[in-house]
Amino acid sequence: MSEQKITILYVDDEENNLFSFKANFRMKYKVYTAISGDEALEIMEKQAIDIIITDQRMPKMTGVEFLEKVLEKYPDPMRILLTGYADMNAVVDAVNKGKIFHYLTKPWNEEELDMTIKRAYDVLLKKREVEDMNEKLATSNDQLEFLLRQKLLS
Template identity: 50%
Template sequence: MFEATTATKPHVLFVDDEPRILTSMRMLFRSKYQVTTATSAQEAIELLKAQPVEVIVSDQRMPNMTGIEFLREARDIAPNAMRILLTGYSDLNAIIGSINEGEIFRFVNKPWVNEELGRTLDRAIVAARESANASADDAPPLAADAQAPAVLVLDEDPQTLPQVRAILGDAFRTFGATSLDEAITLMEREHIGVVMSETRVQGHPVVGVISLLKQHQPELISVIVTERADAGTAIDLINQGQIYRLITKPIHDSQCRIAIGSALRQHHKLAQNPELHKRYEVAAPPEDAATPALPKTATSLLDRIRGLRALFKRSG
C-alpha cells in the first residue's frame, strides 16, 4: 500500500515476507519517501509491472523466490531502479549471485543501522534520478585494435594470464601484472577498460585499490577471479568496490568470455554516459574499518591513481 502520495517524493519498494520488517521500514521512511511494500516476490513483481519505482530493497530469504531471484527479474522489468539486498545471514552463493545476476547497488546486513540505511537510500535515489535518461546504447564494437580498451589481469599466479589470453584469443587486448605497481604502470600507458583481479595481491586485499580506482575512474570495470572467495570479502567488494562480476577458479572458458565481453560493453556505456556513474558509486568504508592495506609505496600509488583520470581524459 502507498504511505505517501506526494508526486515529488522518491518511490521506494520494500520487499520482505516478515510484516514487522515492512512496518519498521514504513515507519522509518514514509515521511521522506513514497513507500510501497510487498510481502512476497511475486506481489512485488506485479507492483513493478504496474508502477515506476526508483529503489527496490529486498530481503534475501523469502519463500518461493529468493531475493536474488527476485532482483534478477526486477532488473528486467525495471532496469533503471536501483537494487539493494537486505539479509541477516552471509550465504556466499547468494552474495555471488547478487553480483553476477542482480547487479545490486548495496548489500545491507540485518540488523541495519537506520541512519546508514537512510544514507544508502538517498544515494540510490540520486543515482536512479541522474541515470534515468541515459542512453541505452551499450554495444560498442569489440575490436582488438590499438585504440580499443584493454583487459588487465592482476594476479600473482603465473598461470592466470596465459589462461585468460587463451580464452579471449585475439578478440581483446590483454595485459598482465603481478603487483599493484605494475598494474598502475600499465594503466598509465594503456587504455584499460576492465581489471580482472584476485582478491589479494602481494598479501594485501585489493578492495581498497579497486575502490580508489573506481572513485577516480568511474568507467573502469572490475571483475574478480579468485579461488578464495568468502562472504565478508565479497560484501566489501560489492559495497566498496562496485565489482561487476565475481568468478571462482578454476576459470571456465565460456563464463570468462561472456563476463569480459559484458564488462567491456559496460565500460563503454559508462564512458559514453557519465550520468550513469552514480549508479556505481562506491561506499565509504565503515568508520571502524582500518585504512585499506597497501604496500609501502602506498603514497606513490595513491598519487598515481589520482592522476589516471587526467591521463584517461587526455588519451580520450
C-alpha cells in the first residue's frame, strides 16, 4: 500500500513565501497555496486538506479570522499559525479562537516547520482513529440493543 501524501494548504499574502514553501515541501507533501483567506476557502471547498498553515498578517482577513471561518465549516484540519512579529495578542487569539495546533515565527525554519507538520499529522491521525472507534462502538451498541429488544419481545 503506497503511503498517501499529507495534504497541506499554505496561506500567505506574499507570493515569494508561497513559492518558497512550495519549493521546499512539494516533494514530501501535496501542497496547495493561496494568496488570501478567501482563495484558501475556495480551495477547501474542492480539496480535502489535512493541515493548514497560515500567515497572521494579511490584508482583508488575518490568519486568525481565516482560521475562525475554517472552523465553522472544516473543523478537522490541523491549524498552524505563522507570525512575523512577537504579536502575543495574535497568538492568544489564534489559540482561543482559531484553535491552532502550533504557532511559529516568520521567517520559518524548514526543519522546524517540517517537524511541526509531522507532529500535527500524527495528532490528526490519532483523532481520526478515535472517531472511527467511536463510530464502531456506537454501531455495536445499536446492534446489541436490537438483539436485547428481540430477546425481550420473544
